[in-house]
Amino acid sequence: MTQYSVKIPIERQRFVEGRLDIPDQYAGPQRTGVMMAHGAANDMHEPLLLHLAEGLSQAGCLALRFNFPYRTEGRQRPDSQRVLESAWLETVKWLRNQTEFPLDRLVAGGKSMGARVVSQLAGAGRLEAEGFAFWGYPLHPPGRKNQLRDAHLDLIQKPLLFVTGTRDTFCDMALLKGVVSRLGRQATLEIVEGGDHSFRLPKPAASSQQDVYAHILTRTLRWLGL
DSSP: OEEEEEEEEEETTEEEEEEEEEOSSOOSSSOEEEEEEOOTTOOTTOHHHHHHHHHHHHTTOEEEEEEOHHHHTTOSSOOOHHHHHHHHHHHHHHHHHOSSSOOSEEEEEEETHHHHHHHHHHHTTOOOOSEEEEESOOOSOTTOTTSOOOGGGGGOOSOEEEEEETTOTTSOHHHHHHHHHHHGGGEEEEEETTOOTTOOOOSSOSSOHHHHHHHHHHHHHHHHTO
16 A cells, blocks of 8 residues: 655645555456545544545555645634535546546545535536545534435435434434435445444443444445445
């Protein structure tokens, strides 16, 4: 496995900072790449994304995780929706156009805010990928279950993976199950029993945090067919 750092210009001298984890050998007949964006309060070094990137590359899949500009610039407040979307679009364009590591299949996804933004772009037909993976999808703001972010999901005609904890205050499990049922065979739901929005378990818990990350990685690889 080899790791590369990348910087992708977006606008007004701002850029996306990313890390590529390159497999020693691709798995299966298709060369697969997975892109991952972080949540609002984290960055690409978040433990879950690190674990996923390492595990995906070891399994024969290219993994690209990246920072939205505000995190690279050391700020806490997320960029505007326009800048978040620009970061996604330019990073996808860069990955598809680079020739050193050609891909046959691209999956785009992320944690929380990263998942929300890419799903909205996909639903609007502005971002193309062969699948979308959402780890901790923010279906609604905490305490506001009547404000669902789900209508655009029906417009994404590609395989969708939802990995969600049963204690996630951003995603009522009963509501998510209803969304997944409505989406039909294209949607897969993987549940982390006891996990909160960051997939942390209550203390004491029989499983360690690394066990939780390993479970999420295993389910993600199975969904990818790797």
